[in-house]
Each structure stands twice: as C-alpha cells, then as structure tokens.
Amino acid sequence: MSEARDGHPLDGGVRAIAEAVRSGEATAVGIVEEAFRRIRESDTELHCFNLLTEEAALEAAASVDESVARGIDPGALAGVPVALKDNLCTKGTETTCSSKILQGWKPPYDATVVSRLRAAGAIAVGKTNLDEFAMGSSTENSAFGPTRNPWDVTRVPGGSSGGSSAAVAAGLVATSLGSDTGGSIRQPASLCGVVGIKPTYGLVSRYGLIAFASSLDQIGTFAVEVGDAAATLEVIAGHDPADSTSLGQPAPSLLDRLFDGVEGLRVGLISDFLADVAAPCSKAADDAGEALARAGAKVEQVSIPEMLLGLPAYYIIAPAEASSNLARYDGVRYGLRVDGPDVETMNARTRAEGFGPEVRRRIMIGTYALSSGYYDAYYGQAQKARTLVIRAFEAAYERFDVLLAPTTPSTAFKLGAKTANPIEMYLSDLCTIPSNLSGHPAVSVPFALDPDGLPVGVQVLAPALGEALMLRVAATVEAFASPSARGPVRPRPTGGEVEPGG
C-alpha cells in the first residue's frame, strides 16, 4: 500500500494552502521551500521536471507573504506551488515541449493560463516533462528521458502530461497544469492516482500552449482531490480575447455546489469499452456506478458504439493538424538549426535531428492524410466520424446528465513495455479520445487499487460547459473511492519496502 504524505501544510491541498497563506497561518516561502526540498529529494529518480525556477519561485512567494503582511489579498491561489507542463510558454524561461528542436528557446511571453496563475498568487516551481510535443501516453517520448511513476518507479506515469501528474502524485506540488489532446491529462491522472480535469474545449485559453492538434488541445488541471483540481481550474478558466476559440463565458463557479450530491441525477455507464479494458479498470467504473446509485443517482448502462470510432478518427485528425502546427520548427527563426548547403537541406536536417521518432511518425502520417488525392479518404472521413461521435454524445446527453466510463484500458505499465508497438500505445487513449473529438469536458478520479497496488481511475463525462455538474458527480465518486487509491505517495520501487512517511 502507498504511504501517504502528511503533516506539512503543503499536503493540505490547493484550497487549504491558499487559506493558510491568506490567513497568515503558513507562509508561502515555507511552503515553496518544502516543495523544493521534496523535489531535490525525489526528482532525480522521478524526473518530473525538465527545469526548476527556484529563485523566481522564492521571490514570488516572498512577495505573496509581503502582500499578506500588508493586508493585501494575494489571490485565490496564494502561495500554492504549481508545476507547469513544459509546453506552456513562460516568459524568459526555457520552454521545450521535451524536444531537442526547442531546447534553449525562451518565450518572450507567458501563456494566458500562466499569467492567470501568477495573478492569483500561485507559485510556479518549474516545467514538467512530457512526451515530445505531447505525443504519447507514457512520457517516454521525451528527448530528456522518461518520468517515473511514484507508485512504482519501474512503471510509466502515463502521458503525455506524465511529469505534471507524477509531481502531484508524489506530493512535490499541490497542483499542476497539463494539456489533454486525446487523454493526456486523464490517462496519467488515472495511472498516478490523482484527479485530472479536461475542461470543455474553449473554456480555458490556449494562448501560449504550444500546439499539438489545435482543434483537440485543451489545458486542464491536476490535484489530489476534485475540489483542488477545480480550484485551480476556476483561476485559469474564462474568456481570453487572445484565443479566437475561447468561449465567451467568464470563469464558471465550480466549488459552490461541489458537495450537493447526485440525488436524482441520471448517470449513463458507457458499456462499449469493456472488451478492450482490463478487469480492474472496468470493475472500477462499475463500482463507481454502484456508488453513485447508492448516493441516489439513477445509473443505467448505455451503449454508444460511436465511441469506438474515436481512436481511428483521432489518429488522422491529430497528426494532420500536428503536421501543420509543427512545420514552423524549420531552423530559421528559433530553436535548433542544423546547417546545410541550402535552405531546404537546412530545414530537413534540422527537423530530422530535432524531432524524435514518434513526432516524425505523426508528421508523416498527417502529411499523408492531407495530401492531394488522399484528403477525402482520410481527413474527410475522419471528420465525418468526428461528427458521428459528437452526435452520439449529444443524443446520450438527452437521456443522461453525465456519463461514466473507465479512464484507461490498463493501470500503469512498465517502462519500455509499449515503446516497440505504437498501436498498442495508442490504445491507451481509447476511452479518453471521444471527449476531445466532441470538445466535451471529462475528469478522471482515482477510485481503487488493482491487485498490484496500482491506482485505477474512473472517468466522469459531461455535456459542453457541464463542468460544475461533472465535478459534483466526481466529488461524490471520490467520496466513495478507496482513500488508499490516491496520492500523494512517496516514490517507491516495485515490490520494495515502503518508506516510512512523515
């Protein structure tokens, strides 16, 4: 069993930390120092972080404490240490997407979400590891080496936001940001025993998120508890004029009715993934359904066969958009340049050396899918499949308030287990991809442990802008979950002795 961290205010979670700092019970500096102490202790092994910003973090923390001392409210996330996925632009701080091609690049601006976190008093401690350009499900496709799962350091944390999920799971930070294009927040959340929210497409500004597949990418949050992940989401959500696809709404209130329960709500348990999902994962979803029924919801199995169109459609649309989004890494303006006798050769050499194999594979797939003569057969068909997925969700939401499903087909797998077979790796996102295609919100909540003692998450899905209701259901699922299924945990080796906590 896992050994929980406790005792330090850092372990109190997002809301408790902010409350303690705002009331003067704890100092931001003290909390941030503890975060860095733990990072020093654990991150050599875990490699959650590509880069740490300790000096700036301590400065920011001191300024939060100074505000408190002068009676100025430093904001809703005062003193909360937060980790940022390394595909979010940070002004003057290297942002790499875990790619050699961007190594050394320092953006001249902060992503909108980063500005909003800073403005709310949150303290950015560093940039977390990811699969290169967020392409992957294990964080093994990083140019800087894999991140390890704190529940078992021989296993992957999931991906692509593996650094962000593992950092929260190991108690290094209270919350973190990730991006979810096909499950890149929910899948690692499930594998790491933390909560991961993918909001409605357009709820959170993508300005400053380095694009993988623009029509699918959405920034979201990690925390140990639903309420804490929601608290961070409240701060980063809301309209941003710098993102044309940002919705008009101001940030929704997500915490007010979090514990209002599920009495009378109609919950549909999606049955179509069962054939492809390991027993502990489907059992967790079934048990969560039962728990909701006990809490007063009307839970019913529902078959939505279109869900299975998601994966093949995704693996056309996402690479197609990526092939275009990643064209700009050509060695001309920033990042890596490998010289050549002419500009075409320079472009080609730079890209061949700068991108890892998975990124190159997806660029080639996407380029092919968009090529003249193939567009209709691939991209056109995939868009039709996408439309079918959207319609199927809309039809389901006429019958149900929310849907319930497994998050992942398996629990955390061993490092290297799937690297030789991309298709098997792609299947990791089977249950999460449909929400990206439809743009609807979904959250993964830790629910149980598998026989190996690894956490299993379940997924709550909701209609567009249904975050408040979705999180209410998630909070109820959480209340029925096994407490031992969630972090934070001290990093431990497989089958090895559990280190004493405290």
Added chain:
Amino acid sequence: MGETAYETVIGLEVHCELSTATKLFCACANQFGSEANTNICPVCLGLPGSLPVLNRRAVELAMRIGEALSCRIEPSIFHRKNYFYPDMPKDYQISQYDAPINVDGALELPDGSRVGIVRAHIEEDTGKTTHIGGGGGRIHGADHSLVDYNRAGVPLVEIVSAPDIRSAAQARTYVAELRAIVIAAGASDGRMEEGSLRVDANVSVRPAGTPEYGTRCEVKNLNSLRSLVRAIEHEAERQVAIVSAGGSIAQETRHFDENTGLTHSLRSKEEAYDYRYFPEPDLVPVVPNAELLAAARAGMGVMPVERRRRLVALVGSEGTAEQIQTVIELDLDGLVLAAVGAGAEARLALARTANEAAAKAEGARSLDPSAFAALLGMEAGGKLSATQAKTVLAELIDSGGQPGDIARRLGFEAMESSEIDALVDELIAQHPMEWQRYQAGDPKVASFLLGQVMKATKGRANGRLVTEALEARKG
C-alpha cells in the same frame, strides 16, 4: 493555307494589401517602410503557442471590395495553405480556400467589356526575403538571405478574375480599374510601387474561334502596369511560337524578368506544391451579419463607373474616354469636378488634368481647385498662352500660390494689344514676300509669321491675339 490567328486568354490574380492600421491577426502596425523587423510580435512571427485573432476592420474592407465588385458576400472560413518558405513564419499561410468571403462578381471596364470575378478572398501576406550574393537575387545560389517579417501577417485580399481578358491592353485596363476601385472603396492605397497591389497573370493561347482553353502558364513578378503588359505580350508570343511550330505548352509557373522582358520557368506542374489545405482550427467562421455589412458600406467612396458617368455628363463622351480614364486611374477626377465647380471650362479642365497635372499626380491631388480654375480662366480668356498656362500649372502644383502671381513672376503678363499691333506692323514690313503669301492663304507661312512674333517676344505674346491682328490687316 493562311496563317492561323491566335487569341490570348488571360485570367488575373491581384493581391491587394488592405489599408488597416494593424495586421490581419495581431496588433502590430501595418506599415510600409519601417526598419526591418520592428513591426513584429509573437503572433506574426508564428512563435510557438501564439494564436491568430482576426482583425474586424480587415473583414470590413474585404467586404467593401466584394461590394464594389458586385460579389455575393458569403459566410466564410479560413484554411491553412501548407508549404515551407523562410519568409512564412508558420510555414503555412492562413488563407481562404473553398469558402471565401466574396464570390461571383464582375468588373465592367470603361469600354463596356465585362470581366467576371471568381472570388475575392482574405489571406495574410508573407515576410520579405532578400537574397544576398551569388544567385542574382534568387534563393538558389545565394550566400545568405535576410528576412524582414514586417510584412508577415499584413492583410491581403486576393481578387481572382475569370479567364475573360483577351489582350495585354485589356489586362492593363482591368488592373487600373481594379486599382481605382479598391482606392475608392477605401480598402487599399493601391500603390503598386510599394507592393500594395501585386499581379499574377494566367496566360494561354488558342486558335481564334475555338472554344477550348489552351494550357496556361502563371506568370509572376509583375510589379507595374508596364511589366504586366510586357510580360503578357511576351508570354503570348512565346506560346504562339511553340504552338504554331507544332509544340505543346507545359503547364508551369514562370517568372518575369524586368530587365530582359522575358519569362522563364520557375517550376513545372509536377514540381508544384501540394498545399495540403485544411480548415484553420485556430479561427472561427466569419459570418457577414447586417452590422458588419453596414460598417463596411459606410465610408465607401464613389466607384469609378459612377465617376466616369459624372465626368461624361460634364464634358461629353466624344473623344474624351482616354482622358477620363487617366484622371480616374490617377484619382484626379475630383480635381476636375472641383475646378469646374469653381468656374473652369470643363473640357479644358479635363485636358489640363489628364495631360499636365497627371504628370505630377501625387502633388496634383492636393492642388487647390479654385487656384486651378483661376489659371484655366486666364488661359481661356487669352491672358496666358497654352504653353504659359502649362508652365504656371507645373509651378502651382510644385509650390502652391496664386496663378496670377506666378504668371507675373515668370513674366507671362499678357502684352497689350497696342504692343502686338506694333509688332505685327513691323513684321509685315520686314517680310513683304511672306505677307503676300499669307494674304493668298498659304497656311505654312502663317505659322512662320506667328513664330517670328513669338521669337521676338520670347513667347510672351498670346498666339490667338497675334493671329487676330494678322487677320485684321489682311483686308
């Protein structure tokens, strides 16, 4: 068997930079001539993580162009046109593809011919590359290249004509008319010399009278009306030579060389880019609602066709078409109208504007119409000769002032009739033989006599008054 006559078929793509204050997708200044790489930001540099936000004003101006070209203004979306080029920051261009904002219009030329407009869509401009050393200004063989991204993201409307144009001259008229239209619409400054208006020509030839089109070549780098005419004429000749020798035209993109007047192949159809168009996921559809349409229409100037009508109403259509066309192309028709309004004689105002003011069009646009009218009045009233009036006009455009003052300063004050009478009497005494021939009605000697007076007075004498004096003595 007689020689086959060939017909040239031309379709034009005109790229027109919109005169917005800021770029198409960011707040950087849309400004020509700034120091390199000063009007740039993360968005127009395509930095990772940046996103485009559509400039509403650019949409309005594009809609104005659509209105002016009698297009249907449609709901539209943006696509990405993917290809690698160092001056394109994202290595794709955001453009409109199968759902453009303006479709199916037409442009009526001054001679009454009609050129169909297939579409007029919005897109972003690229940066500008200068290739240094080696390759004669081209990328291949250059030692290195410098890129200025000030122009990257400047809003363009690409106006695509139907293949309805049949000669280089008509192509010239079409572009000139289009230029006048976008200026009148307030959509663009239309400055070809600054690249605000750039033309690509699709040229093919076919035996006259056949309905099928020949294989076309796209000719690029047409930076002036003169280049347009030269390039089309050369390209048509080249194609006719090939076809009439039994050869066939290869579909390709060709580059016009201003120095040699020739076109040469840039890339063949096989080498053509596959642009892999797909809908731009970072932007939302543009829906032309009533509010946008109203905003677009407000501030639209008077279109050239209406301006021609106004001028014809003043001067008549007999023999004036060319002058009318010139003043409209140069945006000087307002000066003619204002001068007439200030009392000038219409035909004279048109002629002096189209012939003399046109040579100094830039300055002439700010010429004070009442001063211009006063000058024309002096000429019509015989106080100034035509030559003198032209000189005064040039001075008036360059330095301003009052025509009377300028004429006095230049010594153009008309001579008294008595002075002319004395001169004419002297002339007759000096040239009795010529005078006899004049009396007999020899026209050649008339100009000799007039020339003698002019020579003696250094052009100060009014020719008409001299002729009158000569006639009066004829008896």
